[in-house]
Amino acid sequence: MVIVVEKREFVTVFSIDGSVDGTTARELVTSLRAQVTEGSARLVGNLAGVDYTSSAGLRALLETVKETRQHGGDLRLAAVRPEVLRVLELSGFTSILQVFVDVDAAVASFAA
Amino acid sequence: MVGEPTPHTRAPLPGGEGKNRVAVVIGSGSVKCAAALGLLKVLDREGIAIDLIVGCSGGSLYAALIAMGHSPAEGEEMTRRLWTRELTKRRSYRSFLRAVLPQMFGFSEQFGLVDDSLIVQRLRQAFGDGTFEQARIPLFLTATDFHTGEQAVFSQGSVVDAIRASIAIPYIFQPWKIGGRLYVDGFLSDPMPVGVAIKHGANVIVTMGFESPYQPRATSVLRFAFQLSSIMSNNLLRANYAFHNLAHHTEILPIIPQFRERIHLFDTDKIPYVIEEGERAAEQQLPYLRRLLAAAES
Numbered sequence: 001m002v003i004v005v006e007k008r009e010f011v012t013v014f015s016i017d018g019s020v021d022g023t024t025a026r027e028l029v030t031s032l033r034a035q036v037t038e039g040s041a042r043l044v045g046n047l048a049g050v051d052y053t054s055s056a057g058l059r060a061l062l063e064t065v066k067e068t069r070q071h072g073g074d075l076r077l078a079a080v081r082p083e084v085l086r087v088l089e090l091s092g093f094t095s096i097l098q099v100f101v102d103v104d105a106a107v108a109s110f111a112a
Numbered sequence: 113m114v115g116e117p118t119p120h121t122r123a124p125l126p127g128g129e130g131k132n133r134v135a136v137v138i139g140s141g142s143v144k145c146a147a148a149l150g151l152l153k154v155l156d157r158e159g160i161a162i163d164l165i166v167g168c169s170g171g172s173l174y175a176a177l178i179a180m181g182h183s184p185a186e187g188e189e190m191t192r193r194l195w196t197r198e199l200t201k202r203r204s205y206r207s208f209l210r211a212v213l214p215q216m217f218g219f220s221e222q223f224g225l226v227d228d229s230l231i232v233q234r235l236r237q238a239f240g241d242g243t244f245e246q247a248r249i250p251l252f253l254t255a256t257d258f259h260t261g262e263q264a265v266f267s268q269g270s271v272v273d274a275i276r277a278s279i280a281i282p283y284i285f286q287p288w289k290i291g292g293r294l295y296v297d298g299f300l301s302d303p304m305p306v307g308v309a310i311k312h313g314a315n316v317i318v319t320m321g322f323e324s325p326y327q328p329r330a331t332s333v334l335r336f337a338f339q340l341s342s343i344m345s346n347n348l349l350r351a352n353y354a355f356h357n358l359a360h361h362t363e364i365l366p367i368i369p370q371f372r373e374r375i376h377l378f379d380t381d382k383i384p385y386v387i388e389e390g391e392r393a394a395e396q397q398l399p400y401l402r403r404l405l406a407a408a409e410s
Contacts, residue, residue, distance in 0.1 A: 021400050022363045023407055052400055055357040055364040062358055083396065087366060090321075092354035 002049075003031050011107045012040040017049035020057030028057075032064045032075075041073025044106040048079035058091055065097060074098070078106035132408045133163045135314030136178070138171030139304030140297070140345070141322030142377050143386065145170035146191050147369045148320055149184040150390025154398060155318075156184070160405065164250040166308045168298035171320070172253040172278035173238075176271050179251035180242060188383055194234040197378045200284070202227035207286065221258065221294060224286030225334075228276075231285065235272045242271045252312065253278050254298035254305045258287050263301035265308055266290075283337055303349040306356045306364060316404060318397065320367045320390065321349060325374060365401060369393040 001018035012035050020028060032043065043064070053061075065075040076098045080088065088094050100106035136155075138148045148171065155162065167175025177187045204227045210217045244251050244267050253266045255277035266274035269290075277288040277295035287294045298305065304321035324342035327335055357364055369389040375382055 019400055021404070023403055052396075054400060055360075055362065058357050086368060090350055090353055090366065090368070091357050092350055 001027065003028065005031075005035065007040075008107050011042045011044055011110050013044045013046055013103055013107065015046035015049060015103075019052040019054075020050055020060060021052060021054040022056035025056040025060035029060045029063050033067055036064075036067050036071050036073070041068045041071035042110050043068055043073065043075045044103060044110075045075060045077045046079055046103045046106075047077055047081065047084060050084055051081065053084050053087055055091075058087070058093065061093065061097070074110075076100060076106045076109060078103045132316045132405055133314045134160060134405075135164045135166060135309035135312070135317045136162050136175070137166045137304060137306050137309050137317055137319040137321075138168070138175050139319065139321035139349070140169030140171055140299035141324075142170040142375075143191070143195060143379060143383070144322045144369070144371070144375050145174050145320075146188070146383050146386045147322075147390025147393070148174040148178065149187045150369075150387040150392070151318065151320055151367060151394040152178055152187075153184045153387070153391050154394040158398065158402070160401070162249050164252065164309060164312055164314060166252045166254070166305055167278070168254045168303065168305050169279055169281075172275045172298065175251060175253060176239060176242075176247075176275055179247040179249040180239065180271070181248045184387065188387060190238055191383050192380050194238055195378070195380050199231050199234065200226045200377075202230065204228075204286070222286040222289070224280070224284055226284050228285050231279075232272070232276060235275055239271045239275070244268045244271060244274070247271075250312070252305075252308050254302065254308060255280065255288070255295035256298055256301040258294040258296050261301065263298070263305065263308075264293070264295055265305075282341060283334065299345050299348075302352050303345050304353060306353065310356065310360050310362050315362050316401070317362055317364045318367060318394075318401065319364060320369070320393075321353070322369070323349060363404060365397045367393045367397055 001016060001024035004015045006013045068075045078100045079102050080099055138145055165175045165179050204224055207223050207225060210219050253274040255264045257264050273290050277290055278298045280287050280296045282296060287296045304319055306317055306319050309317045323346045326342055327339055330336040330339045371389055375386060
């Protein structure tokens with residue numbers, strides 16, 4: 001899994017390439033927690049490159065969204081592939097997380 | 113008939129030694145559950161042993177077939193031979209009369225519109241007097257206690273009784289009595305009972321689940337009841353799945369076959385296609401499953 005972080009005004013976009021699962025989830029949480037504690041609590045997760053997420057991946061996302069909201073921000077997802085979206089829907093994540101078709105829309109949602 | 117062990121069946125891994133304990137969970141989904149045979153093909157090809165297996169409703173049939181040592185080919189053949197339209201052809205007129213004229217005939221909780229004698233006979237053809245104790249992989253089948261609503265987990269005694277309880281579809285098949293308790297379909301308490309696998313020590317759970325299809329229009333009382341049942345079971349599936357994903361440290365790998373066409377209850381001619389989709393969906397999980405198991409080995 002590769003994480004690329006990009007700052008866009010008041011939003012931090014992190015693009016993940018690879019699987020978010022039991023072997024990578026900890027790295028993801030650590031990386032995103034660092035962003036939040038450094039003051040970037042408005043996160044957009046670009047999941048265009050994520051082909052898989054397991055339950056450990058879901059827990060990592062939940063941990064991150066809680067962290068961002070505790071700091072007054074939010075985690076929003078963008079460009080989620082259908083196979084990953086199915087898992088997010090089945091596990092109820094789409095009822096607690098905002099999901100956008102692309103990164104631009106997710107970034108813009110923070111300005112609204 | 114409990115078949116002889118086939119080469120794909122392996123002895124369970126010893127538990128509690130820091131190794132992964134791999135569970136397969138097969139949720140409710142009527143004939144779509146045959147997709148589990150596709151999953152079995154993939155696990156067999158990869159040499160991944162199953163340490164325990166859990167089944168619910170239609171999934172209980174395939175969980176039992178696999179646990180008893182039947183190969184995917186045998187499972188397919190048995191499905192085609194035993195899962196036929198005749199199963200629901202005979203109506204239970206006594207149940208019907210008891211429902212519409214309760215003052216005259218007396219309503220019975222063992223209500224079901226279909227005469228289940230043939231289905232019980234077919235289950236006996238498939239599993240004979242087989243017991244859980246004879247299973248080659250530890251087997252757990254779920255039903256729902258009619259009076260308490262609680263999930264019931266069977267792991268000993270007659271496999272046929274447990275399957276019959278697990279597939280007691282409301283309104284269709286009458287609830288099934290075991291040990292003085294009355295049981296209805298397992299999907300009513302949890303359509304994909306991942307929690308049973310967690311409770312019994314699995315830390316890698318490969319789970320196959322199916323959402324109940326919605327009907328564009330409810331054209332009869334029965335279809336109306338099915339629609340309500342689908343709404344409730346799909347929401348229950350999602351709620352339970354979310355809970356188990358987030359509340360435990362177990363790795364849960366969902367296998368959700370995508371069927372391009374609707375699979376009806378007796379579409380047994382589509383079994384090869386159903387199995388193929390199960391195999392395809394399982395293959396999507398394979399890279400991660402391999403990595404996960406390899407990480408535990410190293």
